[in-house]
Amino acid sequence: MNIPIEVAQQLVKEQFPEWKDLLISPVLKNGNDNKTFHLGETMTLRLPSDKRYVAQVEKEAKWLPFLAENLDLPITCPKALGKPNKDYPYFWSINSYIEGETADSANISNLDAFANDLAVFLKQLQCINQENAPISGEHNFYRGSSPVVYNEEVRKALENLADELPVKLIEKIWSESIESEWQEEPVWIHGDIAPGNLLVKENKLSGVIDFGIMGIGDPSCDYAMAWTFFDESSRKIFLQDLDQNTINRSRGWALWKALITYDKQESKEVVKTIIDERV
Secondary structure (H helix, E strand, O other), X not given: OOOOHHHHHHHHHHHOHHHOOOOEEEOOOOOOOEEEEEEOOOEEEEEEOOHHHOHHHHHHHHHHHHHHHOOOOOEOOEEEEEOOOOOOOOOEEEEEOOOOEEOOOOOOOOHHHHHHHHHXXXXXXXXXXXXXXXXXXXXXXXXXXXXXXXXXXXXXXXXXXXXXXXXXXXXXXXXXXXXXXXXXXXXXXXXXXXXXXXXXXXXXXXXXXXXXXXXXXXXXXXXXXXXXOOOHHHHHHHHOOOOHHHHHHHXXXXXXXXHHOOOOHHHHHHHHHHHHXXX
């Protein structure tokens, strides 16, 4: 859904007149689920791009303040909840702005240290009380469940890519990722740990944003970035506290996403990385 800046300006003017004079401008990089705008210097507007993502708004409003109290790193926190109007059909939110650039190889000087800091953040998130928290399911696209939920998509992708990839080897890797299940109590997950949701300031992890598909369950999905971003050394550091079964499921999450988006160069590189580990 295309959301013009004029729609964002009108929403604020109508519903939050105390902020109507603040400058509204698009953020440098937008995700898929939401269109985001700066609101002044200390806030952002977050507008779902499709009705599938609207449930994320209320979930974040309820749970992010609680999570923020229990985390050392800054995370997105809602300041106000907006309603639909004649030009925009969904609930939306105004959130606090966290200073920093989205993570990439250019603004991280020490990838090993960054991997360690992110692993510490995830462990801290997993230790937060999960009573009455949203359980993994359709609302968060099954993040926190086993990657087996996407077994059919993987099998179909491999059929379509049979002429390009070593299918037998990949099937073995995939089978390893779905043959185990999380045996512990469900823990908090972010659900979309990726460079675009990690902020960097002075070459260090400075904040985490976009908790729209958070929930509780198996944390393996939060470690798929081991293969999509980190190199061999930092990957080991990022995964060092995980048991082998959880690592296998994490690899499965990375493999699933790379296979269903294999037309992208970065996805081909992820699949190659996973294959090279086993060759």
